[in-house]
Amino acid sequence: MDHQLIRQLLDRYFEGQTSLEEEAQLRRAFQRKDLPGDLKGYRPLFDYLEQNAAPELGDAFDAKLLAELQPQEAKVRHLSARTWVLRIAAAVALAIGAFWMYEGYQPAQHQEVAGVDWSKYEVEDPKQAFAITSSALKRASLELNQGTDVAAQGFERNLKEISRFFE
């Protein structure tokens, strides 16, 4: 490789434009002894790169890596066992929860089937509603007050009105 080409490649190398192949060419070129003075200065850099281009991992490294991995692997297995226990616990809890909810919703569904549609018993005239409410509240408060006799008479009158309303 002539020196001119090396300089061109070097320029492109520092601009980060060289391909992997061109970089390999550069590393080989700098191993030559007959380099001009201005290029010699770059030799240590490319020597370093050539030596460390593909560092080989020895058996010692493998052993070290495996030694590092071994306890970790054991730890992971330990964790996943606990996770399974938790998962089972969560599944059981969910099943219990679902059962409760099912139990809770049963009456509600039952009501819908039986059709407690209060709107059909609803009083629509506010005046009528007020009359009924007031007699109901009076009845309740008077019963509370144990003044039952008077209340019964009063409510019976109102009761007849209520019945008339629904006839």
Add this chain to the structure above:
Amino acid sequence: MKTSKWIFTALMLGIVSIASAQTSNANAIDKYFQQYLDDDRFTVVYISSKLMSMFGKLDVESMEMDDNETAAIIDLASDLKGIRILVAEENGAGFYKEAKQKINTTEYEILMTVRNADEQNVDFLVKEDAAGTMEELLLLVGGGEEFVLMSFVGKIDMEKISRLINEFDDNEEPAEQKQ
């Protein structure tokens, strides 16, 4: 690990609260007296909270009622979410006995029981929430030819009830005269 515990706890709390909310929604009549609703011997009345909220706009003057009494009634009604009334004009004692057996006394606490001279039984039952606020007041009257079941759902203030009692006591005399 800690996160999953928190999620688990939150989930369980959610389920429990949903379950408890579900049970507190229904009233005693929905729960125990559904079959009476389709029974011809019973008169059923329902007054919704929407209707009760309209009481304030009513022309109460034309109803020949005492202003204070009306105000006390409107005040009480404003706290209620609904009134449900079941009335039968026969088999009073029988229905009363039946009703007493149906009501779950762990949920409904007996406020008072009166047995008056007319052989009439009067029961007040209350359902309270966890905080002790009254959620439902249930009045049960049975005896002779009369059976009455009234369910007042909502926050019932005893102070307001006693005020209504006082108003009614004040007006007892003129009411008698009107009759």
